Amino acid sequence: xxxxxxxxxxxxxxxxxxxxxxxxxxxxxxxxxxxxxxxxxxxxxxxxxxxxxxxxxxxxxxxxxxxxxxxxxxxxxxxxxxxxxxxxxxxxxxxxxxxxxxxxxxxxxxxx
Amino acid sequence: xxxxxxxxxxxxxxxxxxxxxxxxxxxxxxxxxxxxxxxxxxxxxxxxxxxxxxxxxxxxxxxxxxxxxxxxxxxxxxxxxxxxxxxxxxxxxxxxxxxxxxxxxxxxxxxx
Numbered sequence: 001x002x003x004x005x006x007x008x009x010x011x012x013x014x015x016x017x018x019x020x021x022x023x024x025x026x027x028x029x030x031x032x033x034x035x036x037x038x039x040x041x042x043x044x045x046x047x048x049x050x051x052x053x054x055x056x057x058x059x060x061x062x063x064x065x066x067x068x069x070x071x072x073x074x075x076x077x078x079x080x081x082x083x084x085x086x087x088x089x090x091x092x093x094x095x096x097x098x099x100x101x102x103x104x105x106x107x108x109x110x111x112x
Numbered sequence: 113x114x115x116x117x118x119x120x121x122x123x124x125x126x127x128x129x130x131x132x133x134x135x136x137x138x139x140x141x142x143x144x145x146x147x148x149x150x151x152x153x154x155x156x157x158x159x160x161x162x163x164x165x166x167x168x169x170x171x172x173x174x175x176x177x178x179x180x181x182x183x184x185x186x187x188x189x190x191x192x193x194x195x196x197x198x199x200x201x202x203x204x205x206x207x208x209x210x211x212x213x214x215x216x217x218x219x220x221x222x223x224x
Contacts, residue, residue, distance in 0.1 A: 033212070035214075041216075042201075042214055042215070042216040042217055043156075043201070043214045045211075045212075045214075048211060090155060090156075094212075098143070098144040098161055098163050098205065099161065100146040100148070100158040100161050100203075101146070101148075101156070101158065101203075101212065102158075103155035103156050103157075104155060105154075105155050106155055
């Protein structure tokens with residue numbers, strides 16, 4: 001089944017403790033992206049990647065890192081999480097061109 | 113920064129009513145427009161990909177039109193049902209065909 005897999009689905013952590021949210025897609029998509037969703041603010045892009053080893057900042061990149069060493073994986077790294085990073089995170093992938101996104105199932109992160 | 117707007121922000125209709133909402137975007141940056149349906153506690157799911165001025169797409173009771181010259185798209189739902197309750201997102205792909213910009217969404221509630 002074609003899908004984007006995010007892990008974990010839920011995570012509660014403490015301020016300053018490094019964490020990684022994994023994202024993997026099995027559709028050979030070139031384009032991958034991370035979003036956060038906060039009440040009243042819609043989907044805001046954190047980082048995106050147009051292909052292996054090519055990443056760029058979205059609208060709200062501060063406090064996050066990403067890497068794209070393989071085409072299928074695009075992990076989101078929070079080196080020192082803070083409470084303002086408590087949010088619902090979505091990973092998504094797409095083919096280049098007119099095609100739309102396939103979204104992962106989301107990761108609800110709480111930083112205390 | 114591209115700005116994609118959606119109106120209204122939220123909408124309450126009675127079961128059986130037909131409804132429509134708007135996505136506005138800068139026409140000079142158009143490459144493709146996507147509509148997504150996003151139910152609470154789930155991931156956004158693609159509804160339509162629209163690329164040509166005058167495009168009309170239909171899926172069951174939901175349809176969409178596109179005007180790239182004036183920079184808007186309408187989403188119509190005929191005979192709304194409670195299961196149509198969701199947030200409807202539009203997303204613009206810019207004229208480099210790479211990155212997506214999401215609107216803030218229209219939250220639809222269909223009352224039985």
